[in-house]
Amino acid sequence: MVEKSDIEAIFSIELQWIKDEVLKNKVVNVWKEAADRGCWKSLDDVPFTLLIKDSGKLTDHTKRITNLAKAIYDQRQEDLNLDFLIAGALLHDVGKLLEYEHKGGEFVKGEFGKKFRHPVSGALLAKELNLPDEVVLIIYSHSHEGDNLKRSPEAVIVNHCDFIDFEIKKSLV
Numbered sequence: 546m547v548e549k550s551d552i553e554a555i556f557s558i559e560l561q562w563i564k565d566e567v568l569k570n571k572v573v574n575v576w577k578e579a580a581d582r583g584c585w586k587s588l589d590d591v592p593f594t595l596l597i598k599d600s601g602k603l604t605d606h607t608k609r610i611t612n613l614a615k616a617i618y619d620q621r622q623e624d625l626n627l628d629f630l631i632a633g634a635l636l637h638d639v640g641k642l643l644e645y646e647h648k649g650g651e652f653v654k655g656e657f658g659k660k661f662r663h664p665v666s667g668a669l670l671a672k673e674l675n676l677p678d679e680v681v682l683i684i685y686s687h688s689h690e691g692d693n694l695k696r697s698p699e700a701v702i703v704n705h706c707d708f709i710d711f712e713i714k715k716s717l718v
Contacts, residue, residue: 547580547588549573555588555604559611562631571676572632579642579670591642592652594711597718603641606710610634613706623698626679630699633683636676637703640667640684664690 552573553560563569576588585591593600600606611634618625640663646655657666668685672678683700685691687707696704 547577547585549577551588552576552580556608556611556635559608559615559631559635562611562615563628565628568628568632568677568680571674572635575636575639575667575671575674575676576642578674579639579667582670583642583646585642588642590647591645593714595645595652595654597714600714603638607635607638609710610637610703610706613709614702617702617706625698625702629677629679629683629697630702632676632680633687633699634703634706636667636671636680636684637687637707638663638667639670640664643667643670662688662690664688 560569560572563572580588588604589602591603593603593606611631614630614634615627618627618630640661643666644654644658644661644663645652646658648655661669664685664687668681671681671684679697679699682691682694682697683703686694686696686700687703691700691704
């Protein structure tokens with residue numbers, strides 16, 4: 546069983562960038578709830594993607610995206626919301642804990658995941674746990690589901706960081 550302390554340890558650096566303590570706790574709670582509902586024993590078991598064999602850990606991907614997003618934020622002069630950006634980056638793929646399952650010795654898309662891709666399930670879970678709509682939008686729109694939406698600047702950053710990381714990983718196969 547994944548504990549809140551496990552989540553806080555894995556994302557210890559990135560969580561410090563969220564100044565709003567209530568939001569920070571909600572981010573941890575979403576990860577905890579997703580891990581519980583997905584019956585994960587460890588976050589380090591969850592793969593980054595099912596589309597690339599041996600893609601690595603979702604937690605490592607999440608940290609890369611969050612660090613990339615923070616680096617972009619640090620270079621911008623606009624009035625961006627760092628708390629929403631970091632919360633959205635940390636949660637953008639949390640729905641994979643609901644989409645994927647370990648079955649027959651391999652990771653596969655589960656029955657729930659066949660109905661709801663991770664951007665949808667992650668956004669629904671974040672909404673259920675009372676995260677701000679701005680964070681829910683980042684989660685929902687980080688992938689192709691958001692292509693016909695007006696993304697916020699923070700959502701644009703997470704969307705592009707996610708695809709940069711995925712495309713690099715894919716090019717190395």
